[in-house]
Amino acid sequence: xxxxxxxxxxxxxxxxxxxxxxxxxxxxxxxxxxxxxxxxxxxxxxxxxxxxxxxxxxxxxxxxxxxxxxxxxxxxxxxxxxxxxxxxxxxxxxxxxxxxxxxxxxxxxxxxxxxxxxxxxxxxxxxxxxxxxxxxxxxxxxxxxxxxxxxxxxxxxxxxxxxxxxxxxxxxxxxxxxxxxxxxxxxxxxxxxxxxxxxxxxxxxxxxxxxxxxxxxxxxxxxxxxxxxxxxxxxxxxxxxxxxxxxxxxx
Amino acid sequence: xxxxxxxxxxxxxxxxxxxxxxxxxxxxxxxxxxxxxxxxxxxxxxxxxxxxxxxxxxxxxxxxxxxxxxxxxxxxxxxxxxxxxxxxxxxxxxxxxxxxxxxxxxxxxxxxxxxxxxxxxxxxxxxxxxxxxxxxxxxxxxxxxxxxxxxxxxxxxxxxxxxxxxxxxxxxxxxxxxxxxxxxxxxxxxxxxxxxxxxxxxxxxxxxxxxxxxxxxxxxxxxxxxxxxxxxxxxx
Amino acid sequence: xxxxxxxxxxxxxxxxxxxxxxxxxxxxxxxxxxxxxxxxxxxxxxxxxxxxxxxxxxxxxxxxxxxxxxxxxxxxxxxxxxxxxxxxxxxxxxxxxxxxxxxxxxxxxxxxxxxxxxxxxxxxxxxxxxxxxxxxxxxxxxxxxxxxxxxxxxxxxxxxxxxxxxxxxxxxxxxxxxxxxxxxxxxxxxxxxxxxxxxxxxxxxxxxxxxxxxxxxxxxxxxxxxxxxxxxxxxxxxxxxx
Numbered sequence: 260x261x262x263x264x265x266x267x268x269x270x271x272x273x274x275x276x277x278x279x280x281x282x283x284x285x286x287x288x289x290x291x292x293x294x295x296x297x298x299x300x301x302x303x304x305x306x307x308x309x310x311x312x313x314x315x316x317x318x319x320x321x322x323x324x325x326x327x328x329x330x331x332x333x334x335x336x337x338x339x340x341x342x343x344x345x346x347x348x349x350x351x352x353x354x355x356x357x358x359x360x361x362x363x364x365x366x367x368x369x370x371x372x373x374x375x376x377x378x379x380x381x382x383x384x385x386x387x388x389x390x391x392x393x394x395x396x397x398x399x400x401x402x403x404x405x406x407x408x409x410x411x412x413x414x415x416x417x418x419x420x421x422x423x424x425x426x427x428x429x430x431x432x433x434x435x436x437x438x439x440x441x442x443x444x445x446x447x448x449x450x451x452x453x454x455x456x457x458x459x460x461x462x463x464x465x466x467x468x469x470x471x472x473x474x475x476x477x478x479x480x481x482x483x484x485x486x487x488x489x490x491x492x493x494x495x496x497x498x499x500x501x502x503x504x505x506x507x508x509x510x
Numbered sequence: 511x512x513x514x515x516x517x518x519x520x521x522x523x524x525x526x527x528x529x530x531x532x533x534x535x536x537x538x539x540x541x542x543x544x545x546x547x548x549x550x551x552x553x554x555x556x557x558x559x560x561x562x563x564x565x566x567x568x569x570x571x572x573x574x575x576x577x578x579x580x581x582x583x584x585x586x587x588x589x590x591x592x593x594x595x596x597x598x599x600x601x602x603x604x605x606x607x608x609x610x611x612x613x614x615x616x617x618x619x620x621x622x623x624x625x626x627x628x629x630x631x632x633x634x635x636x637x638x639x640x641x642x643x644x645x646x647x648x649x650x651x652x653x654x655x656x657x658x659x660x661x662x663x664x665x666x667x668x669x670x671x672x673x674x675x676x677x678x679x680x681x682x683x684x685x686x687x688x689x690x691x692x693x694x695x696x697x698x699x700x701x702x703x704x705x706x707x708x709x710x711x712x713x714x715x716x717x718x719x720x721x722x723x724x725x726x727x728x729x730x731x732x733x734x735x736x737x738x739x740x741x742x743x744x745x746x
Numbered sequence: 747x748x749x750x751x752x753x754x755x756x757x758x759x760x761x762x763x764x765x766x767x768x769x770x771x772x773x774x775x776x777x778x779x780x781x782x783x784x785x786x787x788x789x790x791x792x793x794x795x796x797x798x799x800x801x802x803x804x805x806x807x808x809x810x811x812x813x814x815x816x817x818x819x820x821x822x823x824x825x826x827x828x829x830x831x832x833x834x835x836x837x838x839x840x841x842x843x844x845x846x847x848x849x850x851x852x853x854x855x856x857x858x859x860x861x862x863x864x865x866x867x868x869x870x871x872x873x874x875x876x877x878x879x880x881x882x883x884x885x886x887x888x889x890x891x892x893x894x895x896x897x898x899x900x901x902x903x904x905x906x907x908x909x910x911x912x913x914x915x916x917x918x919x920x921x922x923x924x925x926x927x928x929x930x931x932x933x934x935x936x937x938x939x940x941x942x943x944x945x946x947x948x949x950x951x952x953x954x955x956x957x958x959x960x961x962x963x964x965x966x967x968x969x970x971x972x973x974x975x976x977x978x979x980x981x982x983x984x985x986x987x988x
Contacts, residue, residue, distance in 0.1 A: 324844075327842065328841060328842035328844065329842060352842060356835065356838070359834075359835070360835075363831075
């Protein structure tokens with residue numbers, strides 16, 4: 260059955276005859292066009308990494324962040340339309356604050372994922388709005404340890420050991436699946452995450468990119484932090500090494 | 511019949527109703543000369559018999575031509591000072607020039623009167639140079655009444671200093687000396703003489719008023735700008 | 747107070763006037779603070795009183811805020827906890843804003859003073875006196891006071907509550923003019939001596955204290971500790987109905 264057009268893709272409040280919401284699926288395409296974002300949940304923390312494609316050499320490095328804090332213990336990595344992701348980050352911050360106001364403790368990961376999922380879902384139910392053109396990775400450490408969730412434009416969300424979205428998601432997922440995440444420390448995961456981002460990067464189509472690397476682990480006392488420069492350099496060296504080793508194997 | 515629930519135990523012990531005001535003491539003095547203006551304040555801040563701190567300035571430079579001295583309830587004084595400074599900045603952004611002392615004087619009056627029914631407990635003296643480069647002193651009450659005077663003293667030792675100024679600066683009750691009338695905008699005193707009278711006023715006030723002491727801050731406004739001096743006063 | 751909105755019915759509107767805090771309920775007594783060579787030292791005891799009842803005996807009244815600031819509170823403990831929540835919220839906002847700026851001691855001091863003045867202007871004060879200790883923008887020791895009407899002042903020694911009468915004279919004698927000479931050991935001795943005097947004479951005090959210091963290295967708050975006391979002299983006190 261043909262799924263393109265046929266008048267059922269103009270509004271999120273209209274299903275297609277085979278029960279799909281095309282606008283939501285199109286929102287997914289916006290995510291697929293964006294730089295890869297990955298998350299790794301390991302034994303002592305969570306690592307988030309983003310391949311931030313730079314549109315212009317004149318952009319200041321470190322601007323237009325795609326991984327941001329939403330509370331001391333929450334990191335948000337996003338993939339998709341940048342303006343939409345900013346709105347999502349604001350929403351996550353509001354939820355985190357409101358939970359603290361009411362319960363006096365940091366918001367647990369599951370609650371945050373549920374609340375954000377519910378919010379995003381609402382934008383798939385009314386003809387007056389459009390769904391968010393972004394997927395959101397929520398990396399947190401709460402009472403139950405490290406947590407990783409991803410919320411999709413549909414409002415669906417799942418908990419993950421590792422996940423990837425954006426242009427290079429297929430390559431990245433294949434790489435992530437090979438990792439022994441349960442035995443890994445966040446410090447090791449930083450290296451692997453860097454390697455995965457470099458592997459997933461398509462040099463033919465996209466030239467420049469900036470690597471965004473953040474972690475929350477025992478080493479950061481459960482706080483969201485950007486990975487220190489030395490560690491980033493170390494990880495990039497490791498990534499370069501393993502990439503060139505792979506090239507040698509191929510030959 | 512409706513019975514009121516019993517009141518909280520602590521509220522039965524009669525609490526004094528909350529007062530949003532306190533008097534933090536301190537004294538200000540200003541003298542307008544032919545080509546200068548002099549403002550002086552002590553820096554002690556008190557609360558009853560306690561000295562909060564020996565150095566809490568309450569007189570501030572607003573521009574190269576004007577200085578504002580405040581005395582009364584410290585938080586209100588701080589608020590008035592902040593608001594005057596903010597409005598002066600807005601004025602500068604709007605008109606691309608510094609506010610004149612007379613304009614600040616009128617604005618301050620309005621600011622104070624806007625709070626007529628919950629006044630700033632703050633007695634101000636605004637000093638500086640007028641449009642002709644003459645010294646000017648504007649003295650206020652808490653709700654915005656103001657007038658231009660040749661000299662003024664306000665605050666906890668004002669009753670000690672004002673009569674002394676009347677006698678020494680305006681030549682009141684001095685036979686054969688020319689009077690400086692109420693309508694005179696400036697005194698004919700040379701700056702050095704005004705400074706001497708000012709310092710003597712404060713050393714003497716410090717002896718008799720427990721709310722005045724520690725340090726004396728003097729601002730001298732001339733065509734060259736604002737000069738600030740700090741002198742010691744007794745700390746007992 | 748009822749949260750029902752009576753705006754639509756005029757009769758009931760008059761029956762429920764706005765009520766404001768009438769006074770402190772559960773209270774903490776004095777907080778002391780001094781500047782010394784390396785920074786600022788603050789101390790407070792662990793008691794929260796309900797009138798004359800020693801109600802809670804393990805209350806922390808010294809709150810670190812950010813890297814180089816500590817806020818000490820006397821007065822209503824509930825109001826203090828509300829202020830702690832506000833400060834925490836500001837610090838989290840500052841954290842995720844990630845613009846390279848941090849809220850330093852003078853900014854926290856200014857924020858608190860505006861909060862206290864705003865509430866007094868609404869005739870609904872937060873019933874506290876606060877000491878804010880830390881470092882100013884140039885890294886020098888900073889010690890400031892704020893109270894329920896918004897009064898602010900800075901000094902090298904400050905004491906709130908009963909401490910203003912009992913400890914402040916001792917602190918001034920020991921510290922004034924010597925701020926840059928006093929070592930940490932001496933600062934501890936000065937503070938402890940004053941806390942002992944307060945425990946002897948302030949009936950709302952407790953021999954269980956916390957001490958905080960702020961230096962360039964950051965904030966440290968001690969675990970609760972007690973001081974040695976000598977009550978032998980008490981037998982010889984005669985008078986006042988004893």
